[in-house]
Amino acid sequence: MSLDEILARIDQDMPQALDRLFDLLRIPSVSTDPAYKDHCDAAADWLVADLQTLGATAEKRVTPGHPMVVGHIDGPGPHLLFYGHYDVQPIDPIELWDRDPFDPELQDTDAGKVIRARGSSDDKGQLMTFIEACRAWKAEHGTLPCKITFFFEGEEESGSPSLVPFMKENAKELTTDIALICDTGLFESAVPAITTMLRGLLAEDFTITGPARDLHSGMYGGIAMNPIRVLTKALGALHDDTGAVTLDGFYDDVPELPDEVRAQWQGLGFDHETYLGDVGLTGPAGEQDRTPLEQIWSRPTCDVNGIWGGYTGDGFKTVLPSEASAKISFRLVGQQDPDKIRASFRAHLESYMPEGFTVEYRTEKGSAAAQMSIEDPAFEKARKALSDEWPRPAAYVGCGGSIPIAGFFKDLLGVDAMLIGFGKDDDQIHSPNEKYDLESFHKGIRSWARILDALS
Numbered sequence: 059m060s061l062d063e064i065l066a067r068i069d070q071d072m073p074q075a076l077d078r079l080f081d082l083l084r085i086p087s088v089s090t091d092p093a094y095k096d097h098c099d100a101a102a103d104w105l106v107a108d109l110q111t112l113g114a115t116a117e118k119r120v121t122p123g124h125p126m127v128v129g130h131i132d133g134p135g136p137h138l139l140f141y142g143h144y145d146v147q148p149i150d151p152i153e154l155w156d157r158d159p160f161d162p163e164l165q166d167t168d169a170g171k172v173i174r175a176r177g178s179s180d181d182k183g184q185l186m187t188f189i190e191a192c193r194a195w196k197a198e199h200g201t202l203p204c205k206i207t208f209f210f211e212g213e214e215e216s217g218s219p220s221l222v223p224f225m226k227e228n229a230k231e232l233t234t235d236i237a238l239i240c241d242t243g244l245f246e247s248a249v250p251a252i253t254t255m256l257r258g259l260l261a262e263d264f265t266i267t268g269p270a271r272d273l274h275s276g277m278y279g280g281i282a283m284n285p286i287r288v289l290t291k292a293l294g295a296l297h298d299d300t301g302a303v304t305l306d307g308f309y310d311d312v313p314e315l316p317d318e319v320r321a322q323w324q325g326l327g328f329d330h331e332t333y334l335g336d337v338g339l340t341g342p343a344g345e346q347d348r349t350p351l352e353q354i355w356s357r358p359t360c361d362v363n364g365i366w367g368g369y370t371g372d373g374f375k376t377v378l379p380s381e382a383s384a385k386i387s388f389r390l391v392g393q394q395d396p397d398k399i400r401a402s403f404r405a406h407l408e409s410y411m412p413e414g415f416t417v418e419y420r421t422e423k424g425s426a427a428a429q430m431s432i433e434d435p436a437f438e439k440a441r442k443a444l445s446d447e448w449p450r451p452a453a454y455v456g457c458g459g460s461i462p463i464a465g466f467f468k469d470l471l472g473v474d475a476m477l478i479g480f481g482k483d484d485d486q487i488h489s490p491n492e493k494y495d496l497e498s499f500h501k502g503i504r505s506w507a508r509i510l511d512a513l514s
C-alpha cells in the first residue's frame with residue numbers, strides 16, 4: 059500500500075471534507091449555556107453517525123452533563139486513542155462577528171483561504187482532520203493501519219466536569235498504547251509541534267496574623283512587629299539574585315533537558331524580545347543560566363499572584379495591621395511533587411514567623427507536571443511524519459500552562475499523550491471571527507495520514 063495514494067485521495071476529497079466540516083460547524087454546540095443543550099446532543103449524534111460511516115462501532119455515552127462520543131475501529135498495529143472536543147465557546151459579543159458564527163464560509167484573505175465559523179479551529183476543524191485522515195485510509199485500503207479508539211468530549215469549554223469520572227469509569231476501554239490529542243497549535247504559526255511537557259500547578263493562599271488587632275503606628279510603631287513586614291521579607295527571600303527559587307529541595311526532582319530537545323528549541327529561533335516587548339518588558343527574569351524558552355517550558359517557577367493587608371482605601375491611615383495575606387503559585391515540572399514543594403514553602407514561611415505569629419492556609423490540591431516519555435519510538439516516528447508534511451521540521455515543545463486532558467491520560471490511565479495541533483496564533487479562538495486556515499485543515503489531514511502510516 060502506498061501513502062502517496064492516500065495523500066492523493068485526501069487532496070482530491072477536500073471539497074467533500076469541507077462539506078462535512080461545515081455540517082458540523084452549523085450545529086451551535088455551546089456547552090456552557092443550557093439553552094444549547096439539544097444542539098450539543100445533536101453534535102454528538104452527528105459524530106456518532108459520521109464515525110459509523112467509517113465502520114466504527116460508535117455511541118453517544120450519557121454523563122451528568124453533555125454526552126461523550128466513544129467509537130472503536132479494529133485494526134492491526136498499535137492501539138491509538140484520538141481525543142477532540144465537539145463543544146464550542148459562546149459567540150458573544152455577536153456584533154463583533156462579520157457574519158453568522160454558525161454559518162461557516164470559506165473566505166479569501168491576504169494570508170490565504172480561511173474557514174470562518176465558531177469552532178472552526180477550536181476544536182471541530184482540528185477534530186475532523188483526524189477523522190478525514192481515517193476516511194481516506196479506509197477508502198483507499200478498506201481497513202485502517204492501527205486499532206483506533208475515538209474519544210470526543212462535549213464539555214471542554216465549560217470546565218470538563220464529567221471528564222475525570224468518565225475516564226475512571228471507562229478506564230479499561232480508554233487505555234491504549236498512546237493518546238493523540240488535537241487541540242493545540244503550530245509553534246508560532248509555522249513549525250509543527252508535539253507538546254511533550256506541560257507544567258503542573260500548586261497554589262497557596264494564606265494569612266499571617268500577628269497582633270490581636272490593628273494598632274496605631276504612633277503608639278505601637280517600632281515596638282510591635284508588623285505582619286506585612288514579616289510577609290514581604292519571607293516572600294522577598296523566595297528568589298535569589300540569579301532568578302532561582304531558594305526553597306529547600308525545590309530543584310531536586312527537576313530533570314535536565316535532553317540535549318536533542320535543547321538543540322530543537324534552539325532551532326526554533328524563539329524571539330523573546332518580541333514576546334516580552336509585546337507586554338512592555340525588556341529582559342527575562344527567570345534563572346539567568348537558562349534560555350528564555352527553558353524558562354517558560356521546562357523550568358519551575360514561583361510567583362506572588364496577590365498580596366494584601368492593612369489600609370488600602372483612599373487617604374491615609376497610620377495603621378499596623380493585625381493580618382497580612384498573599385496568594386502565591388508554583389508552576390511545576392518533571393517529577394516535582396506538589397506536596398513536597400508545599401511543605402518546603404511552608405517551612406520557609408514559618409521560619410520567618412516571630413513568636414506568637416500564626417499562619418492560616420486556605421489551599422487546594424496541586425497538580426504535578428505531565429512529561430511524556432519521548433524515548434517511546436512512537437514520538438520520533440510521529441515527529442518525522444510531521445516533518446515530512448510541513449516546510450520546517452517538527453519540534454518537541456513544552457507548554458508553560460496546563461492542558462489538563464494530557465495529564466489525565468498520564469495520571470488516570472498511564473497513557474502517554476502526543477498533543478499535535480494545527481491551529482495558529484491568530485485563529486481568534488474564543489473570540490469573534492474565529493477562523494481555521496484551509497491549509498491547516500488540509501495539511502492537518504495529510505499529517506495524520508502520515509502519522510498513522512508511521513505508527514502502523
Ligand SMILES: [Zn+2]
Nearest residue numbers: 180181214241
Ligand atoms: Zn479546544
